[in-house]
Amino acid sequence: MQIYLNQIAHGRSGDKGDTSNVCVFARKPEYYGIIAREVTPERVKAHFGDMVRGEIVRYDVPSLQGFNFVMKHALGGGATHSLRLDSLGKSMGSAFLRMKIEVAEDELG
């Protein structure tokens, strides 16, 4: 079945210039593997489409049951260059967690 990522994960977004990073953590330790499997950089790239124009790199941090996604050219130019209402990408975190992922019903426990 399909669920929103935010049902099993939480996170926060930050900015450096035109680069947005979203850290994503499993809401329960057993969800870590699902996120690792489902939320690949390719899937994230497809989710955001032309909102994120640059490379997306995923860093895994198993000791925190988390991941850090670093997305380049993701904020419409960044800081004051960007014409976006949310030029610092404060809502990139929730936009990220809006991604739909595929899980088996028994995986959610």
Next chain:
Amino acid sequence: MKETEPKRKEGEEAMGKVIIGGGQGFWGDSNDAAIHMVRNSDINYMACDYLAELTMSILARQKLKNPKAGYARDFLGMMKECGKEAYEKGIRVLTNAGGMNIEGLVEALAAQASEQGLSGMKIGYVTGDEISDRIPALLKEGVTFENMDDTGDFRDIQDKVFNANVYFGHEPTLECLRQGADMVITGRSTDSALFLAPCMHELGWEADDWDNLARGIMAGHLLECGGQGAGGNYDYGWRDVSRMDELGFPIAEVSEDNFVITKAPDCGGIICEQSCKEQFLYEVHDPANYLTPDVNVDISQATLTQIGENRVRVGNIRGRRRPDMLKLSLGYHAGYKVAGMLSFAWPDAYEKAQYAADIIMKKMKRKNLAAEEVRIDYIGVNALHLGVAETDPEKLKDLNEVVLRIAIRTLTKEEAYKLVPEIAPLQLNGPPGASFFGGRAKVQEVLGLWPCLIPRDAVKLESHILEVV
């Protein structure tokens, strides 16, 4: 447990533990939590970060208009409220609020402290991080100013640069503490170095003790955004955060092997594993190589453990030798922008807003608008989530209200002004029920940011002490 101590001066024994509070998350933050922690907690130091990436450029612009401006004035207000109490309790306050006019802030602080009867108080300050006048010489020496984000050619923006600030580490701030400063004012110190310097001073850490330096940096990292480290902007369970109207800011108890994040007694907020996690990776890129001027931090194996109510222990942080280069942040003039807004109500709010956008764009075309970029968003529909927002027409047709927002970026001020008079008239000349609010849109200068690397020896930082009379 450590008790509140009388004022401690240089030469006394190190404490074995240092307690540092984060008093400010950015320029414009609330002073309430800082004042609360000075009054109610047993902190030895409070560090206040005022500088986001663009703040230096904004302060540079302010100083250009008024040579006495250029620092974060809010810090003066905070010190008016709690500076005297901090001084009398021996809480040393560190801040990068000096921005582009460090001496200006120091002078204002000294005058205020003098009025408060704090004669003898030592204000330390650090100068030398602004190096825009040295750019030609550095170019000759072979510094390339290559953009770290792989965009553009430095020669295209060189004439438009109006500030060039080096992100510097703990050294000159630590020197101020060693000279007995009760307060330290800097410009573009990294946020985290303001927290690291007290750790080194009190715990005797050496400048090549990479593991400990990395711990001090991460303690600072968890504190430098103020409330965001204590339950603010908390995605995991924001409804569970107590008394957000009295949100406390985080406090770090740093000792030799680990550190604990907590908060002051009798305030709102939450300190738990999830709240610390969200701040831990915030604005970090590679967790195994978090580069700072002081140390290359490795948090890829780090652990966060709840050890009590609102107490989280942070462990397993490693550090490696600091990078050879320093990050330089240049601000440059990059054109102008303006955004106009108009609100519409049910029925067909979204359709009306789209129709109005079409009218404005036709008028702009007739005015031969030469824009670098045009952006049309609908607040209430897709202004935040953009391409991943809900697009189902069934869900959008019955919206109660939608705000049209049209933003343009231009090379000249004149071009940007073309949009300004075209918004309000649509109240009477466009689809029904349009409402104009907030006054005429203001054309703003676009401040470009140019991050690059320079050799450490390109910058000469100096530490000073001023005694309040």
